[in-house]
Amino acid sequence: MSTQPWRGTLIFAGTLAAIAATAAARFSGSDGLAASGAVHTGTGGTSTGQSAAGTTGGSTGTSSGTSGSSSATGTQSGTTSGTKTIVGSSVQTPYGPVQVSVTFTSGKVSAVQALQSPNSHGESVRINQYALPVLAKEAVAANSSNIDTVSGATFTSQAYAQSLQSAIDKLG
Amino acid sequence: MGLPMSVDVRRAEGPDVQAALDAAFAVLHQADERFSTYRPDSELRRLERGEVPEDDLSADMREVLDLAARAHEESGGVFDVCTPEGRLDTNGVVKGWAAQRAADVLVAAGLRDFCLNAGGDVVTRGEPEPGRAWDVAVRHPDDPQAVLAVLSVTDGAVATSGTYERGAHVWDGRSGSRQLPLVAATVVAADLTVADVLATTVLAMGEDGPAWAVEHGAATVIAVTTDRRVITAAPAAVSGEPAARA
Numbered sequence: 001m002s003t004q005p006w007r008g009t010l011i012f013a014g015t016l017a018a019i020a021a022t023a024a025a026r027f028s029g030s031d032g033l034a035a036s037g038a039v040h041t042g043t044g045g046t047s048t049g050q051s052a053a054g055t056t057g058g059s060t061g062t063s064s065g066t067s068g069s070s071s072a073t074g075t076q077s078g079t080t081s082g083t084k085t086i087v088g089s090s091v092q093t094p095y096g097p098v099q100v101s102v103t104f105t106s107g108k109v110s111a112v113q114a115l116q117s118p119n120s121h122g123e124s125v126r127i128n129q130y131a132l133p134v135l136a137k138e139a140v141a142a143n144s145s146n147i148d149t150v151s152g153a154t155f156t157s158q159a160y161a162q163s164l165q166s167a168i169d170k171l172g
Numbered sequence: 173m174g175l176p177m178s179v180d181v182r183r184a185e186g187p188d189v190q191a192a193l194d195a196a197f198a199v200l201h202q203a204d205e206r207f208s209t210y211r212p213d214s215e216l217r218r219l220e221r222g223e224v225p226e227d228d229l230s231a232d233m234r235e236v237l238d239l240a241a242r243a244h245e246e247s248g249g250v251f252d253v254c255t256p257e258g259r260l261d262t263n264g265v266v267k268g269w270a271a272q273r274a275a276d277v278l279v280a281a282g283l284r285d286f287c288l289n290a291g292g293d294v295v296t297r298g299e300p301e302p303g304r305a306w307d308v309a310v311r312h313p314d315d316p317q318a319v320l321a322v323l324s325v326t327d328g329a330v331a332t333s334g335t336y337e338r339g340a341h342v343w344d345g346r347s348g349s350r351q352l353p354l355v356a357a358t359v360v361a362a363d364l365t366v367a368d369v370l371a372t373t374v375l376a377m378g379e380d381g382p383a384w385a386v387e388h389g390a391a392t393v394i395a396v397t398t399d400r401r402v403i404t405a406a407p408a409a410v411s412g413e414p415a416a417r418a
Contacts, residue, residue: 147307147308147309147319147322148180148287148300148306148307148308149178149180149287149289149294149296149306149307149308149309150289150292150308150309150310150311150319151289151292151293151294151308151309151310151311151323151330151331151332151358152292152310152311152316152332152334152356153291153292153311153332153333153334153335153336153356
């Protein structure tokens, strides 16, 4: 078993393009299939372009990451038990601290700590509808925690391009 | 346009990472071809036109329709693959289902530490670095670059459905309405197939959605109403103290 340090992010746009394109066309009557494509970025490992079959080519505009660091490779810390914990990093957001902790045992939720919101658990809290714009790069670099990825309804490459996830992928 | 998908692989040992990624993407391509709502020759479109006899349905189509049927039943009809316009639309199931299968391919190939993000739906395995969980930010519904919350996840899934990007792509199967009381719903679960269906359902269900989702497999739910209130829900603690984070 060879060891191949590979620390990188692979970006793929184009899969399920049909779904996104249809939805957009149907509900907003906007443009049809625009450019989609794929960029594969990585360091210290293989780097082969992925092309999206049946799409129209192009690129999402991500650049290759050259972090050059492979700090994530190496030692295995014997984490072989079936219990995994989602540990809540209490993160200061513009709307207050948010925290959650969940433990999965063999894929089943076995323990959950209540989500902490700016108010006590269970209460609704109003967020600022006009959040201060945060430069993606700054948000990634300055965030108290390391944001590894972003969950959001991101269906189009246009939206992706301006998203935090895009910035994270660029950091490679 | 396209669904952006990224895979962040850490500490890959042994397996051929590229081959594993290729196989994972192939899963998504296949799902796209089969369940596309716009390709006239997709199995979904052929099924909609009544051109596919019951016995000829693919195993994948059966699986997806079964998932949808179960979600329809469990949600009291809120989740529905039949659109108000009378079309067949499995998008509420397929994205999470396909991305979870792609992640399963990576696991089967031996990858232990990775984070897969398909259009904002996330599967995490292992750790980005020893001793740290993957930190998954939840996008603010009004600002693509602002963070609403950060969830730390080792082996799990986070799905978000929102009206902020694709518009009214989700509907309430009970009323057929596309006017929804929530603008976004995020669900954490052990599996992305579950998380995605729950997130879609919560979005359509409204303020009762988060509590409902917790009863149906959600580990955590974060929902934002149209007037920008945040509603959260999580199961009551089952056992002792959660692991502390340094």
